[in-house]
Amino acid sequence: MCSGEARVKDATDHFDRDFNVVYLRVVRGCNLNCTHCFTLGNRDAFRLADLGEIELFLTTLRERLDTRQNVFYIHGGEPFLAPKAYLAQVNALIRRIFAGRRFDIIPQTNLMYPVDAAFADFLKREYAGQIGVSWDPGIRFETGSPRLGEELFFRNFRFLADAGIEMAVAITVQRHLLKTDPLEVVRRLDGAKSVDFEFLTFFDEKTRDLRVSNVEWSRYFASIVRHYAENRTSWALPQVDLFTKSFVENKIYQCKCNCCRHRTFTMNADATVGLCPDETYIRPLSTVREMAANWPAFAAKALGDHVEQLATPLQPLCNGCEFFDVCGGNCEAHLFNENEAECPLSLAALRYQREHLAVFRGKLDEALERLPELKKESPVTEARP
Ligand code: SF4
Numbered sequence: 001m002c003s004g005e006a007r008v009k010d011a012t013d014h015f016d017r018d019f020n021v022v023y024l025r026v027v028r029g030c031n032l033n034c035t036h037c038f039t040l041g042n043r044d045a046f047r048l049a050d051l052g053e054i055e056l057f058l059t060t061l062r063e064r065l066d067t068r069q070n071v072f073y074i075h076g077g078e079p080f081l082a083p084k085a086y087l088a089q090v091n092a093l094i095r096r097i098f099a100g101r102r103f104d105i106i107p108q109t110n111l112m113y114p115v116d117a118a119f120a121d122f123l124k125r126e127y128a129g130q131i132g133v134s135w136d137p138g139i140r141f142e143t144g145s146p147r148l149g150e151e152l153f154f155r156n157f158r159f160l161a162d163a164g165i166e167m168a169v170a171i172t173v174q175r176h177l178l179k180t181d182p183l184e185v186v187r188r189l190d191g192a193k194s195v196d197f198e199f200l201t202f203f204d205e206k207t208r209d210l211r212v213s214n215v216e217w218s219r220y221f222a223s224i225v226r227h228y229a230e231n232r233t234s235w236a237l238p239q240v241d242l243f244t245k246s247f248v249e250n251k252i253y254q255c256k257c258n259c260c261r262h263r264t265f266t267m268n269a270d271a272t273v274g275l276c277p278d279e280t281y282i283r284p285l286s287t288v289r290e291m292a293a294n295w296p297a298f299a300a301k302a303l304g305d306h307v308e309q310l311a312t313p314l315q316p317l318c319n320g321c322e323f324f325d326v327c328g329g330n331c332e333a334h335l336f337n338e339n340e341a342e343c344p345l346s347l348a349a350l351r352y353q354r355e356h357l358a359v360f361r362g363k364l365d366e367a368l369e370r371l372p373e374l375k376k377e378s379p380v381t382e383a384r385p
């Protein structure tokens with residue numbers, strides 16, 4: 001149990017105590033080599049995170065924050081390259097250390113390996129049948145191995161959907177995606193629990209080459225949002241549902257762009273740590289041992305990041321935007337394109353949503369049944385000054 005002293009916030013500690021997202025990067029190494037990936041994919045030397053370091057990381061978070069609700073993402077590389085017995089040990093640590101608190105454990109996988117009934121049973125036993133799945137056309141099936149083609153993904157996806165596994169699908173917004181038919185994409189993902197579109201992090205020439213025009217992206221996304229409104233779908237669109245909550249409640253909820261600095265924690269397989277998972281892989285803030293021994297120093301480094309983000313000036317497009325009170329203008333600056341009157345969130349989709357709010361309230365009610373992250377306690381954030 002934590003000491004009262006440990007829970008006292010010091011001046012540098014700005015972390016959320018209601019809801020945290022914790023990435024445990026248990027595996028370094030992957031079976032794929034995606035163009036947009038910040039890891040070295042299948043060229044990374046394989047490594048499992050040390051169980052003792054994971055225990056220390058988790059114990060530190062429990063003692064220092066004692067957050068009411070956590071989501072633990074079991075991450076890599078590809079986490080299912082790890083032995084099942086090891087993954088079960090990681091889960092046993094989480095259950096022991098976070099006993100008495102609400103949490104979910106969700107592995108994040110590329111689903112590009114043989115899948116069978118024993119695997120589905122393992123997912124049900126260890127993860128309550130919930131997984132996060134990434135699918136990225138044009139940038140991940142280029143491994144040179146015909147065994148790792150896109151058909152394998154959809155065969156596995158269908159098998160797990162039929163076995164009752166709840167899949168949250170993440171798709172990166174990148175130029176090859178826009179060559180696909182959006183409605184065909186979501187039709188193939190029928191059976192998923194949710195579909196999330198994630199923005200790229202640009203860190204080299206390869207990733208900059210994947211940039212999209214926001215006008216084209218908006219057209220693509222708005223057609224999916226319309227389809228969502230007009231049809232019964234197995235999947236929710238969490239970002240859209242969150243905006244519905246904002247429209248209805250007149251509050252701004254945290255989105256992925258602005259939540260990392262105060263509610264997200266990542267541990268890499270080599271026991272380095274940080275906040276946002278992408279940045280932590282490239283530029284960790286600290287190590288597990290340092291974080292455990294000197295929490296105020298870790299919190300001070302994290303606060304530096306947070307302040308820097310708050311001080312970033314608003315994008316010209318956000319100034320006077322009709323949706324500023326809904327979104328708060330928190331998108332990263334690099335996601336805007338000069339000379340485009342469209343933003344990464346799709347003003348077209350937001351306008352459509354506002355015009356059909358009653359329909360989207362119904363979709364939100366359905367989504368709330370399935371997505372714990374959309375429940376009432378989703379953290380509220382402030383608009384950028
Ligand atoms: S599947 Fe994920 S971890 Fe593996 S190379 Fe692709 S993006 Fe990176």
Ligand code: SF4
Binds near residue numbers: 315327345346350
């Ligand atoms: S909807 Fe787009 S343009 Fe408007 S405030 Fe949000 S990010 Fe800025």
